[in-house]
Amino acid sequence: MFGIVVATHGELGNSLIETLRMILGENPGMTSVTLEAEDSMETFQTKLEGALKKVDPDGLGTFFLVDMLGGTPFNVSIQLARTAKAKVITGVNLPMLITAVSHQGEPDFDSLAAKIQKATQESILTSDDLFKSGR
Amino acid sequence: MDIQLIRIDDRLIHGQVVVGWVKALNIKHLVVVNDAIAVNNMQKTLMEMAVPTDLKVSFLTKEQAVEAAHHSESKDHALLLFSNPTDVAVFIKKGPPFASVNVGGMHFCDGKKQVAKTVCVDEQDLQAFKELKQMGIELEVRAVPGDTKEPLEKFLPDLK
Numbered sequence: 001m002f003g004i005v006v007a008t009h010g011e012l013g014n015s016l017i018e019t020l021r022m023i024l025g026e027n028p029g030m031t032s033v034t035l036e037a038e039d040s041m042e043t044f045q046t047k048l049e050g051a052l053k054k055v056d057p058d059g060l061g062t063f064f065l066v067d068m069l070g071g072t073p074f075n076v077s078i079q080l081a082r083t084a085k086a087k088v089i090t091g092v093n094l095p096m097l098i099t100a101v102s103h104q105g106e107p108d109f110d111s112l113a114a115k116i117q118k119a120t121q122e123s124i125l126t127s128d129d130l131f132k133s134g135r
Numbered sequence: 136m137d138i139q140l141i142r143i144d145d146r147l148i149h150g151q152v153v154v155g156w157v158k159a160l161n162i163k164h165l166v167v168v169n170d171a172i173a174v175n176n177m178q179k180t181l182m183e184m185a186v187p188t189d190l191k192v193s194f195l196t197k198e199q200a201v202e203a204a205h206h207s208e209s210k211d212h213a214l215l216l217f218s219n220p221t222d223v224a225v226f227i228k229k230g231p232p233f234a235s236v237n238v239g240g241m242h243f244c245d246g247k248k249q250v251a252k253t254v255c256v257d258e259q260d261l262q263a264f265k266e267l268k269q270m271g272i273e274l275e276v277r278a279v280p281g282d283t284k285e286p287l288e289k290f291l292p293d294l295k
Contacts, residue, residue, distance in 0.1 A: 009150060037278065038252050040242035041146055070185035071150030078181055 002109060003055030003062035004030040004100050006092055007048060007073035013092075020097050029055050029104055035072050045076050052084060061085045061109035063100055063116070065092035087113045095123035136164055136203060136213035141227075144239035145218045147172075148182050148192070151239065151279050156214055157190060159280035163211035164191045168200040168226060169218055197222055201229040220263035227272060235273040238287055250290040253278060261293060268294050 006013040013032030020030075033051045035044050048064075056062040062084070064077035069090045077088050087109075089096065099119040103112050139160040144152065147167055156162060165186065172178045173196045186192050191211070195203060200215065204226075217223045223236055241247075244255035254276060256264070264274060264287065274287035274294070288294045 038242065040244065042243060042245075068150055068154070070148065070153040070187075072146055075146070075149055075181070075185055078184070 001029050001104050002060055002106075002112070003052065004065065004097070004104065005048065005051045005055055005062060005077075006030070006032040006065045006097065007035070007051075007077055008032070008067040008092065009035050009071060009073065012067055016092065016094060016097055019094060020101065023098070024101060027101060027104075030101065031055050033073070039072075041072065041076055044072060045080070048076055048080060052080065052086065056085075059085055061087075063113065064088045065096060065100060066090050067092055085109070089113055089116055089120075091120070093120065093123075096120040099123075136166070136207045136209050136211060138204065138215060138231075138233060139212045140237055141215045141217070141223060141233055141235070142237040142239045143217050143220055143223060143241060145241055145243055147216050147218060148185055152214070152216065153186060153190075155279040155281075160214065161212050162190070162214045164193065164209070164213040166200060166203070166213055166215045167192070167194045168197060168215055168222060169194070170196045170222075173199065197225050200226055204230040220260050220267065224263040224266045227267065227270060233272070235275060236267060238274055238276045239278055251276060251285075254287075254290060256291065261291065264291065264294055 006016055011034060013034050017030060017032045031051050031054055033047045052062055064081065064086055066074045066077055066088060068074060074088065074090060080086060081088050096116060099116050103115060106112060139162060140156060148165060173194045179194050183192055227233060238254060240253045241255050242253060247255035247257045249255045267274060275284040276287055277284050
């Protein structure tokens, strides 16, 4: 099973994980890491490495779901993704997390990032889209 | 380049900068002034990935930054990012006059003294701040544009 680490500014990641627990229950293969205002990049990197070990002790592969392109959670996880078996996906939200968790047990790590990205993008709709499609 | 802000931030390009300062000051050009990063292609590539495509990013050594600040003819609003006050002091001494430095984040505290929530200093940092202060430069602590400016002297009484 692949690991999932939600990495965000402030409490966002914790809340997403909490919310997901309400919907899908406990899951040892996922955790959140939050960047606090006083964290140095080194502190945050240590937290992230700890999370990686926790959710993916066997190094099967981990997804870092980060809140925003260019933020510190992104900047640090993209560095880790160069060396660890891990991929970064930006713009985490509840549909993304649900999608990632539902694919967590699949065998092909490499194709999953694109799958999660596509499903998340397709989950963002306006009422105009919905009315047009005649739903 | 039309310098709008000189900022000390050891995270360099990150959320507070890209989303906060760039939008508030209508920045078109981010300039990372750091001798080590200016020659590190991997670091540069990773940082460039993190920036929206309509924002220009440069990675310059201190010398190159001084040169560019004096001679660049571009009128683009620029934000200069430094990782420490020592580099800023070198730049301000040789560069065109500039009145103020934003102390955004000096988070790395190992072996340093924490004087504010996001400001840690060692002796070298303190000397650099003193030097800037003697040049009449305002030193203001603010993470994001909407924060109230706090004078660095409030946290570092040695500066007074």
